[in-house]
Amino acid sequence: MQNLGNFKLPHFFNYPPYFTLQPVRDTREKQIQLWKDLILDYCRTQKIFVIALEEEFPLFSNPVIERSLTHESRDAFLSALVSEGRAEWMDKGHRKCLILWHRIQDWADILLQFAKDNGLEDGVVTIExxxxxxxxxxTELHGIDRTILNRALKLLEQKGKLVVFKGTSADDEGVKFSL
Amino acid sequence: MRRRPGIGGLQTAAAARDQFRLLGENVAKIRTDLMKEQLATFRSQLEDFARKHKNDIRKNPAFRSQFHEMCAKVGVDPLASNKGFWAELLGIGDFYYELGVQIVDICLATRSLNGGLINLQELCYLLRQRRKSDRGVVSEDDCLRAISKLKALGNGFEVISVGKKKLVRSVPTELNKDHNEILELAQAQGFVTVDEVERRLSWTSGRAIDALDTLLDEGLAMIDDGHRDGKRRYWFPCVSPISSSLGVDS
Structure with missing residues (x-):
């Protein structure tokens, strides 16, 4: 079986028809399910937060069997993730997609746990x-995508768990927890 | 002088009769004991045999198949009931029931991938993977036996021959002759094109497309438009397994 770095690719990745969007509903549903799982798994292990549809992405083509996903298929698989709340389009044109292997709510919980583990219940920390x-x-927070982090912070801010305050530049934006 | 019958004579005769009866009973008892003993020996010998070869029967598919042949010759079906002497002794019934359950499981789990038609080889491969603890001890013969026992549950499972391969069908789809011919053709490369079907089977274009569409609808085929020659390929997961990497079983 092929590997991408340390990632073990599933068997279906080597079966050519999985790179063509299937016309029969049941078959297509199964196909989309497999791709959704693969994309989430891959992004989680490789810490990938954003997929650009028009750019090279290791999962979008398989040189071994000389197949790659059409734009339509990429859009279909990612849209399926979006409809489950596991991804979000970053623009109307569906060119970039934010991948949420943890939902925003889960990221917020991880953030709270991080604050507790580091004794920041009343503390201040910068976003950087x-x-x-x-x-x-x-921790999973290390290297987190800025957009996702901001969304999680916003969610917690709405719940009154913290306040985000602006610094002089984007670099020194800070967070004050109040748990 | 003729002796007249007297009380003494009668008593002697009665005593003699008693003696004979006693002796007879003794002989009969000895015989039964002997028989019992022989039966016990036979049984223990048989048990010894079974115990001795139990592992062979369980672990060695070739031995097991011979055992089945032997049983068939003497008119014993060790799978007929789970309470029979053989089954009790060898647990052989359990073995096939277990296989049967696992086969049903695998067929259901892969149904959405192959439309309910699976290559016997692939089924065996998946079965062995599942039973990792004693890997490699399940033969295709065992699979076929277990599947034939599943018939008791209704007509859900069937083994069909397509070309040289055996396929196990777990859905009630009826495959007609056209479909079978396409599946047979697909065995060479795992896929066919409309052109190929028309050419090799000398069919009209309508007939080929019609049959392929049915196979698609049944979930037995998948289309592939990605080849650079631009011709649509129809792949059949049941003849070119996805789950086992290609060529593992051959």
Whole structure:
């Protein structure tokens, strides 16, 4: 079986018809399900947050069997993720897609746990520290996409769990927790 | 002088009769004991045999198939009932019931991928993967036996021959002769094109498309428009397994 880096590709990835959107409903549903799982799995293990439809993406083509997904199929598989709340289109033209292997709500929970683990119940931390600091190393927050982080912060802000305050530049935006 | 019958004579005769009866009973008892003993020996020998070869019967598919042949010759079906002597001794019934359950499981799990038609080879391969603990001990012969036992549950399962391959059908789809010929043709490469079907089977275009469309609708075929020659290919998961990497079983 093929590997992409340390990622083990599923068997269907080597079966050519899975690269053509199937016309029969039942077959297509199964096909879409397999692709949805594959995309989420891959993005989770590789920490990929954004997929650009028109750019090269390792899952979109398989040189071994000389097949690649048409734009229509890419759109179909990602749209299926969007309809489940596991992805979001970042523009109206469906050119970029935000992949949520954790839903925003789950990211918010991870953020709260992070605050508790680091004694930040009443503390202040900058957004950059959350994304790249020592505290977040080894956690899922390390290297998190800025858009997703902002969405999770916003959600918590609405619930009164924290306040985001602006600094002089984007770099020193900060968060004050109040748990 | 003729002895007249007397009380003494009668008593002697009665005593002699008693003696004979006693002796007779003794002989009969000895015989039954002997028979019982022989039966016990036979049974224990048989048990010894079964115990001794139990592992062979369980682990060695060739031995098992010979065992079945032997049973068939003496008119014993070890699978007929789970309470029979053989079954009790060998647990052989359980083995096939277990296989049957696992086969049903696999057929259901792969149905959405192959439309309910699976290659016997692939089925065996998946079965072996499932039974990892004693991997490699299930033969195609065992699969066929287990499937034939599943018939008791209705007409759900059937083994059909397409060309050289055996396919196991777990859906009530009726395949007609045209479909079978296409499946047979597809065995070479795993797929066919409309052109190929028309040419090789000397069919009209309508007939080929019609049959292929039916196979698509039944979920037995998948289309592939990605080849660079631009011709649509019809793939058949039941003849070119997706789950086992190609060529594993051959």
């Amino acid at each position: 520290e959350i994304r790249t600091g020592i505290e977040s190393q080894g």
